[in-house]
Amino acid sequence: MAITDTVDWRTELGGGVRVALVQAGSFTSDAGTVFGPVPRILWDRLVADEIHEDWTLTQALNCLLVETPSGRVLVETGVGERMEERRRVQRGVQGHPIVPALRDAGFDPGTVDVVAVSHLHFDHAGGLLLADGSRAFPRARFVAQRGEWEFALGSNPRLQASYEQEELRLIEGWGLEDAVDGSTEVLPGVEVVRTGGHSGGHQAIVVRGPTGSVGFFGDLCMRPWSANPRWVPSFDDFPLTSVEVKASLFRRAAEERWTVVLSHEPRRPVGRLAADRDRFRFEPLV
Numbered sequence: 168m169a170i171t172d173t174v175d176w177r178t179e180l181g182g183g184v185r186v187a188l189v190q191a192g193s194f195t196s197d198a199g200t201v202f203g204p205v206p207r208i209l210w211d212r213l214v215a216d217e218i219h220e221d222w223t224l225t226q227a228l229n230c231l232l233v234e235t236p237s238g239r240v241l242v243e244t245g246v247g248e249r250m251e252e253r254r255r256v257q258r259g260v261q262g263h264p265i266v267p268a269l270r271d272a273g274f275d276p277g278t279v280d281v282v283a284v285s286h287l288h289f290d291h292a293g294g295l296l297l298a299d300g301s302r303a304f305p306r307a308r309f310v311a312q313r314g315e316w317e318f319a320l321g322s323n324p325r326l327q328a329s330y331e332q333e334e335l336r337l338i339e340g341w342g343l344e345d346a347v348d349g350s351t352e353v354l355p356g357v358e359v360v361r362t363g364g365h366s367g368g369h370q371a372i373v374v375r376g377p378t379g380s381v382g383f384f385g386d387l388c389m390r391p392w393s394a395n396p397r398w399v400p401s402f403d404d405f406p407l408t409s410v411e412v413k414a415s416l417f418r419r420a421a422e423e424r425w426t427v428v429l430s431h432e433p434r435r436p437v438g439r440l441a442a443d444r445d446r447f448r449f450e451p452l453v
């Protein structure tokens with residue numbers, strides 16, 4: 168398959184809880200930044216069949232639509248429709264943004280009750296507004312960590328470079344109404360868990376049903392090689408936290424056999440984590 172083809176995947180967790188993968192297009196990242204401190208000699212064979220001539224990798228914008236008896240939760244919103252053309256080209260943005268991608272998958276954006284994003288970087292929180300500035304999910308509560316809002320709108324220049332502050336100010340009022348502190352169940356069976364690491368207020372999303380669980384660890388687990396807690400990208404704002412929190416989250420996911428969905432893997436984004444000496448291995452399921 169081509170690296171920009173979309174992957175169809177849905178699962179049932181029992182008790183009326185269902186999870187569908189919705190890919191909202193893709194963008195590109197410099198491969199060196201994706202691997203951060205890891206020397207190229209250790210990673211170049213892992214991406215030999217996908218690296219582009221300009222040393223970038225295609226990164227899918229993986230979102231989840233969770234259906235529960237109490238309502239629907241959208242996890243992540245991708246880049247969205249509002250990025251100007253020059254930047255879209257620069258960032259290698261391709262494919263359908265979240266609203267048409269959801270419709271293609273058979274879901275009406277007007278039926279989403281909660282939007283939960285792992286963090287507020289442009290490739291996760293970009294799809295909350297339509298091109299005209301109106302809300303893409305008109306009836307939804309919008310859930311990010313309150314701490315993430317503080318980092319996102321703060322004045323540290325390194326952090327400012329990671330966020331689209333002008334865009335975030337347009338949704339700040341909406342976001343602060345339902346921002347959360349720490350681990351919170353946003354609907355029965357759907358929990359957000361504050362992790363930090365990749366960004367100051369980054370959160371994971373865990374969906375539980377009677378027959379299984381799905382873990383989405385945001386950019387703490389963006390590609391298969393992220394299963395090694397020490398392999399963190401150079402865009403993690405708090406890498407030491409990432410290493411620590413990845414180890415404990417991944418241990419739990421491996422022990423409890425959660426299905427794990429990777430945030431930016433284009434081709435085989437769904438799998439399980441298996442313990443492997445002092446690290447973990449991602450084993451794709453589809």
Ligand SMILES: [Zn+2]
Nearest residue numbers: 288290291386
């Ligand atoms: Zn990302």
